[in-house]
Amino acid sequence: MVDQKKNATIYDVAEKVGVSLATVSRVVNGNNNVRASTREKVLQAIDDLGYQPNAVARGLASKKTTTIGVVMPDVTNVFYSELARGVDDVAQMYQYDALLTNTDDDQNRAVTAIKNLSTKQVDGIIYMGTKLSSQVLKAIEATNVPVVLAGSVAADEQLPSVNIDYVAAFEAVTTKLINHGHQKIALVLGSEDRAIDQSFRLVGYQQALAKAGLDYDKNLVFAKARTYATGQNQAAELVAQGVTAAVVYDDEVAVSILNYYQDHGYKVPEDLEIITSNNTNFSIVSRPELSSINQPKYDIGAVAMRLLTKLMNGEKLEESQIHLPYTLIKRGSTR
Amino acid sequence: MVDQKKNATIYDVAEKVGVSLATVSRVVNGNNNVRASTREKVLQAIDDLGYQPNAVARGLASKKTTTIGVVMPDVTNVFYSELARGVDDVAQMYQYDALLTNTDDDQNRAVTAIKNLSTKQVDGIIYMGTKLSSQVLKAIEATNVPVVLAGSVAADEQLPSVNIDYVAAFEAVTTKLINHGHQKIALVLGSEDRAIDQSFRLVGYQQALAKAGLDYDKNLVFAKARTYATGQNQAAELVAQGVTAAVVYDDEVAVSILNYYQDHGYKVPEDLEIITSNNTNFSIVSRPELSSINQPKYDIGAVAMRLLTKLMNGEKLEESQIHLPYTLIKRGSTR
DNA sequence: GTGAAAGCGCTAACAT
DNA sequence: ATGTTAGCGCTTTCAC
Numbered sequence: 001m002v003d004q005k006k007n008a009t010i011y012d013v014a015e016k017v018g019v020s021l022a023t024v025s026r027v028v029n030g031n032n033n034v035r036a037s038t039r040e041k042v043l044q045a046i047d048d049l050g051y052q053p054n055a056v057a058r059g060l061a062s063k064k065t066t067t068i069g070v071v072m073p074d075v076t077n078v079f080y081s082e083l084a085r086g087v088d089d090v091a092q093m094y095q096y097d098a099l100l101t102n103t104d105d106d107q108n109r110a111v112t113a114i115k116n117l118s119t120k121q122v123d124g125i126i127y128m129g130t131k132l133s134s135q136v137l138k139a140i141e142a143t144n145v146p147v148v149l150a151g152s153v154a155a156d157e158q159l160p161s162v163n164i165d166y167v168a169a170f171e172a173v174t175t176k177l178i179n180h181g182h183q184k185i186a187l188v189l190g191s192e193d194r195a196i197d198q199s200f201r202l203v204g205y206q207q208a209l210a211k212a213g214l215d216y217d218k219n220l221v222f223a224k225a226r227t228y229a230t231g232q233n234q235a236a237e238l239v240a241q242g243v244t245a246a247v248v249y250d251d252e253v254a255v256s257i258l259n260y261y262q263d264h265g266y267k268v269p270e271d272l273e274i275i276t277s278n279n280t281n282f283s284i285v286s287r288p289e290l291s292s293i294n295q296p297k298y299d300i301g302a303v304a305m306r307l308l309t310k311l312m313n314g315e316k317l318e319e320s321q322i323h324l325p326y327t328l329i330k331r332g333s334t335r
Numbered sequence: 336m337v338d339q340k341k342n343a344t345i346y347d348v349a350e351k352v353g354v355s356l357a358t359v360s361r362v363v364n365g366n367n368n369v370r371a372s373t374r375e376k377v378l379q380a381i382d383d384l385g386y387q388p389n390a391v392a393r394g395l396a397s398k399k400t401t402t403i404g405v406v407m408p409d410v411t412n413v414f415y416s417e418l419a420r421g422v423d424d425v426a427q428m429y430q431y432d433a434l435l436t437n438t439d440d441d442q443n444r445a446v447t448a449i450k451n452l453s454t455k456q457v458d459g460i461i462y463m464g465t466k467l468s469s470q471v472l473k474a475i476e477a478t479n480v481p482v483v484l485a486g487s488v489a490a491d492e493q494l495p496s497v498n499i500d501y502v503a504a505f506e507a508v509t510t511k512l513i514n515h516g517h518q519k520i521a522l523v524l525g526s527e528d529r530a531i532d533q534s535f536r537l538v539g540y541q542q543a544l545a546k547a548g549l550d551y552d553k554n555l556v557f558a559k560a561r562t563y564a565t566g567q568n569q570a571a572e573l574v575a576q577g578v579t580a581a582v583v584y585d586d587e588v589a590v591s592i593l594n595y596y597q598d599h600g601y602k603v604p605e606d607l608e609i610i611t612s613n614n615t616n617f618s619i620v621s622r623p624e625l626s627s628i629n630q631p632k633y634d635i636g637a638v639a640m641r642l643l644t645k646l647m648n649g650e651k652l653e654e655s656q657i658h659l660p661y662t663l664i665k666r667g668s669t670r
Numbered sequence: 671g672t673g674a675a676a677g678c679g680c681t682a683a684c685a686t
Numbered sequence: 687a688t689g690t691t692a693g694c695g696c697t698t699t700c701a702c
Contacts, residue, residue, distance in 0.1 A: 007479075009695055020673045025697060033671055055455040056394045057695030060678045065391060067434070067455070076420045081410045088410070088437050097455065099402070100435045102423050120390040120402070120432065142385075144342075228616050255620050262622070281563050285590050285620050287597070344679055355689045360681065368687055392679030395694045 008049035016045045028053055059121060067097045068308065069117035072128040073105040078280045079250070079297060080128055083151050086301025087126050094309050096123070107133040114139040124308045126150050126301075127159075130194040146311035150304035151297070153196050160311070160320040162304045166196065169293045169326050170204025170247065171211075173275045176328070177245040178212045180273060180335055185209075186238050186246040188253060189223040197223065201249060231256025238272075239264070245273040251282040251290070258286050258333060273334045288332025296324050343384035351380045363388055394456060402432045403643065404452035407463040408440040413615045414585070414632060415463055418486050421636025422461050429644050431458070442468040449474040459643045461485050461636075462494075465529040481646035485639035486632070488531050495646070495655040497639045501531065504628045504661050505539025505582065506546075508610045511663070512580040513547045515608060515670055520544075521573050521581040523588060524558040532558065536584060566591025573607075574599070580608040586617040586625070593621050593668060608669045623667025631659050 014024045019038060026034045027042045034042075045051070059065040070087055072080045084100070091098050099122060101113040110129065114136070117125055125147045127140070132154045140147050140159070149161035170187075177185050187205045189197040202221065209216050219241060225234035231253040238246060238257060248254035254276035261272050268274065268288055276283055276292045283290035303322060310317060349359045354373060361369050362377045369377075380386070394400040405422055407415045419435065426433050434457060436448040445464065449471070452460055460482045462475070467489045475482050475494070484496035505522075512520050522540045524532040537556065544551050554576060560569035566588040573581060573592060583589035589611035596607050603609065603623055611618055611627045618625035638657060645652060 011695075021696080022673060022698085023671085026672085029697085035671055038671080052450070052454050054395075054695050056391055056400060057678090058697075059391045060389075060395050060680085061695075061697040063678075063697095074420070075410055075416045075423070076413065078411065078413065081416050085409070085411045085437060088435065092436070097434050097436070097451065099432050100423065101427070101432070102420060115387070116432065119387050228619065252616060252620075259620070259622065281587060282616075282620060284563065285587075285594070285617060287594065287622060346679075356680080357682085357690080358688060361688085364681085370687060373687080389679050392694090393681075395696085396679075396681040398681095398694075 007054070008051040010051070010053065012049055013042065013045045013051050016049065017041045063121070064123055065121050066095055067099055067120070067122050068305075068312075069113070069120075069122040069125040070098045070100045070128070071103060071110055071113045071117070071125060072100065073130070074102050075100065078282070079151070079278050082280070082297035083128055083301035083304075086298040086303075087150065087305045088301075089298075090302045090305040090309070094305075096305075096309075098126075103129065105129050105131060107131060107136055110136045111139045114143060118143040118145070124148075124312045126304055126308060128152050130190065130196045132195065146308060148304045148308045148311065151295075151300050153200055157321050160307055160317055160322075162300050162307065162322040162324060164293075164295050164300070164326040165323045166200035167204040167207070169277070169295075170201045171208045172204075172328060173247050173277075173293060174205045174208035175212070176334070177247065177273060177275070178208060178214065180245065182245040182273065183214070184217075184220060184241065184243045184245070186241065186243040187221045188225065188234060188238075188246055188248040188250075188257070189221065190226055190249050190253075192223045197249065205247065225253045225256070226250070228252045228256045232260050235260030239266075244271070246275070248274060248276045251276050251278045251280045251292070254290055255282050255286045258288075258290065269333055269335050275334060279329060283329075283331070286333075291331045291334040292329050294327045294329050296326070299324055342389070343386040345386070345388065347384055348377065348380045348386050351384065352376050398456070399458055400456045401430055402434055402455070402457050403640075403647075404448070404455075404457040404460040405433045405435045405463070406438060406445055406448045406452070406460060407435065408465070409437055410435065413617070414486070414613050417615070417632035418463055418636035418639075421633040421638075422485065422640045423636075424633075425637045425640040425644070429640075431640075431644075433461075438464065440464050440466060442466060442471055445471050446474045449478060453478040453480070459483075459647045461639055461643060463487050465525065465531045467494075467530065481643060483639045483643045483646065486630075486635050488535055492656050495642055495652060495657075497635050497642065497657040497659060499628075499630050499635070499661040500658045501535035502539040502542070504612070504630075504663075505536045506543045507539075507663060508582050508612075508628060509540045509543035510547065511669070512582065512608060512610070513543060513549065515580070517580040517608065518549070519552075519555060519576065519578045519580070521576065521578040522556045523560065523569060523573075523581060523583040523585075523592070524556065525561055525584050525588075527558045532584065540582065560588045560591070561585070563587045563591045567595050570595030574601075579606070581610070583609060583611045586611050586613045586615045586627070589625055590617050590621045593623075593625065604668055604670050610669060614664060618664075618666070621668075626666045626669040627664050629662045629664050631661070634659055 014021045027039050103109040129152050225231040235257040276290045279292040279294040283292045349356050362374050438444040464487050560566040570592040611625045614627040614629040618627045
């Protein structure tokens with residue numbers, strides 16, 4: 001008793017109504033060149049037969065799959081999952097589905113993912129990540145489909161992207177700390193080779209220092225932690241360097257550092273002022289709560305997807321490097 | 336100067352080598368019925384032309400898309416995103432791609448998502464969620480593709496699923512609290528109508544009470560919080576009821592309650608012992624850290640996907656209701 | 671307004 | 687070992 005009810009095809013519908021495939025296709029696709037009365041009949045038959053167009057066949061014939069690819073480091077990271085949520089919501093709004101791939105920010109996996117998506121004939125790709133190697137760039141070009149970067153920055157802004165102005169944001173928070181009288185301000189980054197860290201966050205930090213007439217000290221820049229666990233070791237290094245303030249690129253790492261200090265008898269913000277950058281729930285869970293740069297994560301994803309829909313429609317972008325506004329949220333971890 | 340390099344087709348390759356489509360198809364698909372020498376030539380041509388099989392055409396011809404659908408409440412929720420990561424990792428391992436849809440646990444959206452996935456001819460579906468209405472069940476049946484539930488429970492176990500034994504886990508933690516001498520133990524759930532809450536968590540809680548000879552008090556069961564923010568209000572109710580211990584279904588809500596108590600001058604675990612259930616990073620970020628049921632979230636997703644691959648291969652499952660082991664992690668929020 | 675027919679790029683018998 | 691030939695289910699000219 002296997003359920004063998006084969007899916008009805010457009011042909012079945014056409015036959016039942018006594019019209020041609022073309023007519024059925026027209027009503028399915030909302031083409032107006034169909035007499036109202038026959039449209040009715042077709043619709044009725046579609047309903048009777050439970051006909052659902054086969055998207056694969058459609059994709060083959062029309063060369064549009066109404067599917068996009070999302071290449072991201074890790075769904076498990078709240079920062080990225082919020083971007084993804086923004087992407088998915090507007091994708092659904094425009095009737096696109098999203099094929100999601102985790103790369104752990106590994107460039108080889110990203111290349112594989114992009115090629116694979118290309119194979120599946122996605123109509124466009126949203127790329128998230130902190131790196132963008134030349135191989136990835138090459139893979140992107142090879143796809144021939146529009147790609148927009150979300151929450152990622154290519155050092156050489158050639159691809160459409162949506163972000164906040166990381167340079168300005170990091171300069172702003174660093175300046176705030178400088179104004180509080182700090183001399184040894186740590187900058188905690190995620191890597192020593194990613195554009196977002198080196199060409200943006202670090203630059204903002206350095207600009208603040210320069211404008212205040214402070215020397216840049218390489219020893220105050222850290223880049224060893226990406227998780228709560230490794231944040232503990234990173235924190236120990238900050239203590240060793242005797243920093244009195246810190247700007248941190250990631251919330252989990254920031255909470256880790258905050259906890260480390262307090263667990264070791266230091267007071268926050270008295271002994272350490274700390275500012276984080278993603279304003280995820282981690283920043284309100286800690287005690288004291290963490291001051292943070294507030295990036296419109298969801299919106300970054302949403303706007304990126306919106307751009308992509310335009311690109312997929314063949315529209316030109318008036319503006320392809322979009323900076324969404326960020327804000328600074330003051331909480332207990334700073335004075 | 337538009338990049339008009341049309342993608343090479345299998346036909347181009349065949350022509351270049353001077354063989355038929357079929358031969359090319361064979362080497363692409365690893366069919367052994369090809370002389371080594373011609374295989375070489377074909378491979379060479381594929382390389383020269385940069386030929387990549389069109390997965391859509393393939394899907395249409397073979398009726399297999401090597402794509403699965405993942406229907407989940409919200410990627411942004413760490414519990415689900417970890418499940419999704421497990422799913423995606425084994426999916427990649429088996430060369431499947433995942434089409435992801437957020438439903439916010441809305442049954443109508445779930446139905447729409449399932450129908451849509453069906454339209455896209457996915458080979459299988461992983462469903463996550465706390466509810467499973469009859470409409471959703473109906474939509475699932477209608478797809479004719481295998482579906483496995485991950486981290487979800489249908490009250491009437493008819494679909495393959497992988498979970499932990501929620502009843503046992505909740506009974507265990509409740510018993511622990513009872514053994515600490517508590518009389519008023521709160522149970523904080525996410526809903527008053529979901530199977531996972533009512534038919535599993537609540538049942539485990541009640542069993543513990545019953546075995547200890549304690550009366551069940553409906554006023555100690557709460558179900559109003561799903562976020563950190565709403566957790567604050569929920570916490571106020573716990574205080575009002577004068578509970579001295581609590582079992583909480585979600586980490587963010589648990590942290591919220593923990594913080595509320597401490598922010599209002601109560602001591603944890605002295606005035607409130609609290610145990611949470613997902614052991615996400617939220618449980619180690621708080622001070623004190625939260626004792627927790629430890630669910631193998633990633634594994635639940637991974638195993639569910641593994642089951643699905645079997646089902647998609649037409650294999651029978653020896654066991655379709657899988658309970659992965661859980662553990663109890665003791666931290667500072669309990670004595 | 672509607673139909674006929676040619677593909678889209680591939681797989682899968684079936685021949686040879 | 688290799689080729690031929692139908693489709694897969696749909697869109698899309700081009701006629702009428």
